Amino acid sequence: MAGKFSEEDLASFRTVFNSIDTDGNQLLDRDEFQKFADEVGSADSFPTDLIFLLFDENNDGKLSFDEFVTFLTVGSGSGDFSPFFERLFKKLDKDNNGTLDVDELVDFIKLCKVPVDPAVVKQELVKSNKKDLTLPEFLELLNSI
Numbered sequence: 001m002a003g004k005f006s007e008e009d010l011a012s013f014r015t016v017f018n019s020i021d022t023d024g025n026q027l028l029d030r031d032e033f034q035k036f037a038d039e040v041g042s043a044d045s046f047p048t049d050l051i052f053l054l055f056d057e058n059n060d061g062k063l064s065f066d067e068f069v070t071f072l073t074v075g076s077g078s079g080d081f082s083p084f085f086e087r088l089f090k091k092l093d094k095d096n097n098g099t100l101d102v103d104e105l106v107d108f109i110k111l112c113k114v115p116v117d118p119a120v121v122k123q124e125l126v127k128s129n130k131k132d133l134t135l136p137e138f139l140e141l142l143n144s145i
């Protein structure tokens with residue numbers, strides 16, 4: 001991923017990263033990232049919880065510099081979201097059965113902070129007799145949002 005950037009780009013990313021990493025441990029925890037998101041005003045469109053689900057590749061609850069660069073790449077629209085959605089799907093699929101059930105999906109909707117009432121989604125899914133979503137169905141849903 002990082003190979004796409006020039007030395008200059010990376011240096012400026014590093015500066016941003018360091019300014020967010022207030023305790024200087026080379027990792028961004030949720031609090032540090034949240035402060036950054038609030039400052040740039042992205043917290044509404046990109047909730048921190050969602051960012052961490054998508055880009056915390058090694059699941060340590062923190063963003064490393066590489067993970068942060070991936071976030072910038074994809075977040076700027078120049079990357080492909082699909083692999084990240086697949087990872088998201090796996091993380092949301094808490095019982096690991098390969099599908100997302102209604103509750104897992106509702107958790108995700110809450111996380112996205114989209115102006116959708118989870119109760120309504122739940123109702124819709126139950127009505128359409130869809131108890132769970134496979135990965136392709138999930139991707140289709142995301143693309144339709």
Ligand SMILES: [Ca+2]
Nearest residue numbers: 021025027028
């Ligand atoms: Ca830190």
Ligand SMILES: [Ca+2]
Nearest residue numbers: 056058060062
């Ligand atoms: Ca991480």
